[in-house]
Amino acid sequence: MSNMVGVGPFITVPLIIASMGGPQCMLGWVLGAIIALCDGLVWSELAASMPATGGTYVYLREAFRKTSLGGILPFLFIWQFIFSGPLEIASGYIGFAQYVGYFWQGMGTGAMRAVSMSVGVLVIVLLYRRVTSIGKLTVVLWAGMLITVLWVIFAGLSHFNAKVVFDFPPNAFRFSTGFVAGLGSATLIAMYDFLGYYDICYVGGEVKNPGRVIPRSIVYSVLGVAAIYALTNLGLIAVVPWREAMHSKFIAADFMLKVYGPRAASGVTVLVLWTALASVFALLFGYSRIPYAAALNGDFFKVFARLHPRGEFPHISLLVMGCLSIVACLWTLDDVITALVTSRIVIQFIAQIFALGYLRRTQPEMPRPFKMWLYPLPSAIAFVGWAFLFLTSGWKFAGFGLLTLVAGIGAYWIWIRNDTSKVRTD
Numbered sequence: 001m002s003n004m005v006g007v008g009p010f011i012t013v014p015l016i017i018a019s020m021g022g023p024q025c026m027l028g029w030v031l032g033a034i035i036a037l038c039d040g041l042v043w044s045e046l047a048a049s050m051p052a053t054g055g056t057y058v059y060l061r062e063a064f065r066k067t068s069l070g071g072i073l074p075f076l077f078i079w080q081f082i083f084s085g086p087l088e089i090a091s092g093y094i095g096f097a098q099y100v101g102y103f104w105q106g107m108g109t110g111a112m113r114a115v116s117m118s119v120g121v122l123v124i125v126l127l128y129r130r131v132t133s134i135g136k137l138t139v140v141l142w143a144g145m146l147i148t149v150l151w152v153i154f155a156g157l158s159h160f161n162a163k164v165v166f167d168f169p170p171n172a173f174r175f176s177t178g179f180v181a182g183l184g185s186a187t188l189i190a191m192y193d194f195l196g197y198y199d200i201c202y203v204g205g206e207v208k209n210p211g212r213v214i215p216r217s218i219v220y221s222v223l224g225v226a227a228i229y230a231l232t233n234l235g236l237i238a239v240v241p242w243r244e245a246m247h248s249k250f251i252a253a254d255f256m257l258k259v260y261g262p263r264a265a266s267g268v269t270v271l272v273l274w275t276a277l278a279s280v281f282a283l284l285f286g287y288s289r290i291p292y293a294a295a296l297n298g299d300f301f302k303v304f305a306r307l308h309p310r311g312e313f314p315h316i317s318l319l320v321m322g323c324l325s326i327v328a329c330l331w332t333l334d335d336v337i338t339a340l341v342t343s344r345i346v347i348q349f350i351a352q353i354f355a356l357g358y359l360r361r362t363q364p365e366m367p368r369p370f371k372m373w374l375y376p377l378p379s380a381i382a383f384v385g386w387a388f389l390f391l392t393s394g395w396k397f398a399g400f401g402l403l404t405l406v407a408g409i410g411a412y413w414i415w416i417r418n419d420t421s422k423v424r425t426d
């Protein structure tokens with residue numbers, strides 16, 4: 001849940017309000033929760049059946065091992081992750097820079113990009129060594145997130161004004177092409193905030209009783225975070241009217257300024273900055289290990305399996321992921337969010353849905369400690385949801401996702417011709 005929330009709601013609430021032009025954007029949170037819950041059941045069955053460390057990479061490899069897709073799909077997952085992972089990290093850098101703007105009044109676009117890119121450089125420097133305190137950092141991140149969220153929720157609900165919260169614009173729910181496009185945009189932003197409900201699957205090999213623990217972890221996390229997001233969103237626009245909130249660069253600070261004054265606004269800004277910094281630190285640390293693990297198993301370019309000669313950490317993977325995340329800071333926050341979600345949809349989320357169905361058909365005898373409830377209905381809902389988000393993201397971002405996929409296919413053929421030797425793991 002700490003990975004799911006992080007700094008997300010404090011940078012995306014203005015975006016999700018603007019996407020639909022009013023408090024009807026709450027529909028995006030609801031639809032996002034439904035998609036996350038249904039997709040979470042896909043993850044749950046796959047992870048319970050194959051409780052190995054690696055997540056999607058393992059599921060695609062094992063599901064299609066005996067087909068022509070068994071080699072290319074795991075490779076393509078890692079390939080798109082090389083792009084989508086840095087985009088997710090960059091969103092934290094950009095959010096950090098936006099909140100710096102509360103203290104640096106009048107900060108322009110160029111200065112904001114410089115701040116976000118500087119944070120990216122700092123995080124690489126901090127991680128360019130053997131790191132052993134991630135567990136403690138995660139606890140601190142969780143505590144800071146929880147304090148910030150509960151503070152906002154308490155203050156918002158204690159100043160709740162239904163007339164302000166539910167001040168819908170004219171024709172807010174009139175069905176039209178614009179309404180559908182806005183709902184798609186709002187739901188995509190909501191899904192960005194929900195990302196992480198499947199994090200336990202990446203360490204499935206270390207989970208005791210995975211058939212019971214993993215599904216509960218996913219379902220409880222989605223439901224709990226959905227409640228947190230709903231209350232946070234309602235609390236914020238109960239104090240900061242949505243017409244003002246949709247233009248805010250630091251909504252949590254503006255909120256506290258109205259409720260408790262400048263000291264509280266400064267305090268919550270510091271908390272958000274810390275949460276953002278700790279979040280991107282943990283993200284880059286974890287994400288840099290995914291291409292490394294794939295390369296170590298001989299399923300990706302072997303250069304990513306290189307360890308630093310003294311620190312024994314995957315420095316090539318760290319530098320590639322870190323530098324790409326710095327470059328991504330040149331985009332706007334909403335572009336970064338849309339690009340990272342659309343680039344993952346086809347080769348990760350939709351591919352996993354087909355992997356589950358394929359395993360059900362071809363390996364009915366496979367041990368399944370957890371079976372999806374009401375199968376195949378949740379799979380169908382998840383597929384329709386992801387397809388809806390992809391198609392409403394706009395040609396630029398859908399094209400980015402497809403272009404990434406095509407480039408990955410080309411990279412795969414280069415790899416199998418020149419780089420398929422197994423890397424020693426001893």
